Amino acid sequence: MRCNVVQRRLLESQDPSRPAAEVLHHLAVCGLCREWQRRIVHIERNVLLLPVPESAAPADLLARGQPAGNGRSAAVPPRRGVGGARSRAAVLRVALGAAAAVLLALSWWALQPRPARPTSGQPKKEPFVRDPLVAQLVNHDVQLADAKNVGERIQLLARLADDLRAETEQVGNVARTEDLVKLADLYGKVVREGIVRRAEGLERKQRTGVLDPIADQLERAGNRAQQLSVQYPSASEPLLAMAAASRKGKDRLRDLIRGKT
Amino acid sequence: MVSNQLRRDERTSAPHPRVCLEAFDSDRLLDDDHALVEQARGGDRRAFGLLIERYWYRLYRWLYHLTHHQHGAEDLAQEAFLKAFAALRSFRPGSNFRAWLFRIAYNGFVNQWRQDVRVRQPFPEHLAAPGEGPAEQAMSEEGLRLLARAVGRLPPEFRAAFLLRVEEGLSFQEIGAALNVTEATARWRVFKARQKLMNVLAPQLDREKP
Helix, strand or coil, X not given: CCHHHHHHHHHHCCCCCCCCHHHHHHHCCCHHHHHHHHHHHHHHHHHCCCCCECCCCCXXXXXXXXXXXXXXXXXXXXXXCCCCHHHHHHHHHHHHHHHHHHHHHHHHHHHXXXXXXXXXXXXXXXXXXXXXXXXXXXXXXXXXXXXXXXXXXXXXXXXHXXXXXXXXXXXXXXXXXXXXXXXXXXXXXXXXXXXXXHHCCCCHHHHHHHHHHHHHXXXXXXXXXXXXXXXXXXXXXXXXXXXXXXXXXXXXXXHHHCCCC | CCCCCCCCCCCECCCCHHHHCCCCCHHHHHHHHHHHHHHHHCCCHHHHHHHHHHHHHHHHHHHHHHHCCHHXXXXXXXXXXXXXXXXXXXXXXXXXXXXXXXXXXXXXHHHHCXXXXXXXXXXXXXXXXXXXXXXXXXXXXXXXXXHHHHHHCCCHHHHHHHHHHHXXXXXXXXXXXHHCCCHHHHHHHHHHHHHHHHHHHHHHHHHCCC
């Protein structure tokens, strides 16, 4: 095949990064056309990075999703109600599982060697709960245990993930890589061992309403971590780990929503 | 033409959900949509609310690239959802809800915006400076500006088709359905968009060549 034909085929293809076999054959031996392909793919991938001002669905539009006459404020986005003590107990397991994961992570964190302070005598060990991030996590744990309804737990879980993500974002360009690795690991534990594991025990009919917003949250967190891995190249490894944990968590929740075990 | 500056507190969003650069799982989304649409057709408004939450940002983002105007894009997106909600009974079960929704939105754009000279917002000031990461991952800030300008200068019908392909991962057939053209026309529009972008951006791509 001639170069001009191959280049045209790439422009016409559905996915230039996955060309047909005969095009691949040519690309294997032609550096010029490989560069052509690289450029098309590069352009398209960067289109996804073009910034756009934030926007969220307006409250009054979402309120149209409310059942008529339920008296809820239009400012509150609708969430599936959970009825019955048995259902509430099942949902509680999801939240408590997340709390357990936080405790597990905190225990793990507490066991990590803290850097000794240079003093003339014995290095004084700081109580780990003074660490502001850990203090936030302890607070989350307490709030989760006290949470009374589904909406509150979902918001707390979302805030927990957001706190970890925000912490990483704030320190991404100044923290040591090993500290970022610990943050990423902590985040992964909360997602895997807290949210996902307990979500697997949730009754099917509750899954969409409870898990859908968490899946969206994980998707956004993963996208943000992916973006930051480009912005902070020295921290790309832990940030990509966070992105991967978010994507896996999101995929698993979507599978559960669809009824796949 | 007066240019508006974005308010300093106006945040720039995260990139498109497809930015993870893995194959976008359209099939999963399609299955989920079918279930929610059926529930919504049966009168379950909460199901429709979930569809709004799922598609709001993606529809708005596409409309923003078409209009270059935040509030205009939001208005069009809201209008599209309201029309879709009102027309749910006419939606053919099993067909592509996403393409249908985008088609409603595109019709609104064509009717209201295409001929309209509106104030267009400049490239956001708060663009996060990309790091030095692998060249495949991100252009320089200057490169992204040029890309944004080049995409913005594509004829609207090319731009609409190109963005549906790149950002939404729609097939040419689905793009045709969304834009009310044949599959061949959809393919041609994407081809022309890519061709123009490659030509316009060639000097910048030469500079940024790894």
